[in-house]
Amino acid sequence: MQTERDAAIIDWVGRIGAAGAEHVMYRFGMGRTAVYTRFRRQIELGAIEEHRVLYHQPGLYVATSDGLRGRGLSRLGVYKVSPGGFVHAREVAAAAASLHFALPGLRVLAERELRLDESDEGRLLGSVKMGELAGGVPALHRPDLVFAAADRTLAVEVELSVKAPKRLQRICISYARARHVDHVYYLAAPAAARAVTRAVAETRSQDRITVLALADTAEVGRLEAGSRAARV
Numbered sequence: 001m002q003t004e005r006d007a008a009i010i011d012w013v014g015r016i017g018a019a020g021a022e023h024v025m026y027r028f029g030m031g032r033t034a035v036y037t038r039f040r041r042q043i044e045l046g047a048i049e050e051h052r053v054l055y056h057q058p059g060l061y062v063a064t065s066d067g068l069r070g071r072g073l074s075r076l077g078v079y080k081v082s083p084g085g086f087v088h089a090r091e092v093a094a095a096a097a098s099l100h101f102a103l104p105g106l107r108v109l110a111e112r113e114l115r116l117d118e119s120d121e122g123r124l125l126g127s128v129k130m131g132e133l134a135g136g137v138p139a140l141h142r143p144d145l146v147f148a149a150a151d152r153t154l155a156v157e158v159e160l161s162v163k164a165p166k167r168l169q170r171i172c173i174s175y176a177r178a179r180h181v182d183h184v185y186y187l188a189a190p191a192a193a194r195a196v197t198r199a200v201a202e203t204r205s206q207d208r209i210t211v212l213a214l215a216d217t218a219e220v221g222r223l224e225a226g227s228r229a230a231r232v
Helices: 004-016 021-028 032-045 065-070 086-102 111-121 165-177 190-203 217-231
Strands: 048-051 060-063 107-110 128-132 138-141 145-149 152-159 183-188 209-213
Touching: 004 021, 004 032, 004 060, 004 065, 004 086, 004 107, 021 032, 021 086, 032 048, 060 086, 086 107, 086 145, 086 152, 086 217, 107 111, 128 165, 152 190, 152 217, 165 190, 165 209, 183 190, 183 217, 190 209, 209 217
Parallel strands: 152 183, 183 209
Antiparallel strands: 048 060, 107 145, 128 138, 145 152
16 A cells, blocks of 8 residues: 555655655654654565665665656666765755755756756756767766756755866856856865865856855755845
């Protein structure tokens, strides 16, 4: 049996890619026992599966092919949890859960759903052009999350490791030039935050990009509330 709440959880996990029990608890306002009970039931039904990749780390849950099919999300494909991407996937889920409340009323798109929607619509919704590949195909950079409303689109990057300076500069320039993205928020670990901050300063893109601590999602909400008030 699958309740409306079960379906909503599978839908959210399927769209984000992977999430821990604590993210579902926060996003849906549920207790630990209730979440694990629901997960156990959906695992038995074949809609959810758990991946334990890192030693002594809680697992991440993903929607199975049957779970995705039940929510009309088959085209997304089952999310692949890898050792190298495990921590990043966990932090993206944490950001998505927190920003749901910090940015109320905005639709959230994770990278995998963004890719599909851009293909379907034939235009960029949150990705930015970084140049061209062979044959004139645009080389794109996609943010980890996009929060969109009718009048505003925000890109959110979850940055855990330090990228090469030139690559960071190219990304910053691409965001600064992208008129379809209103603002970019980097939620970054300390060393990564310093590197992004340097790249933002070097490319003079401070008006389009804000660098914050990894857990500072509430500040995103405060800044956006201020921006909204200024636009009214």
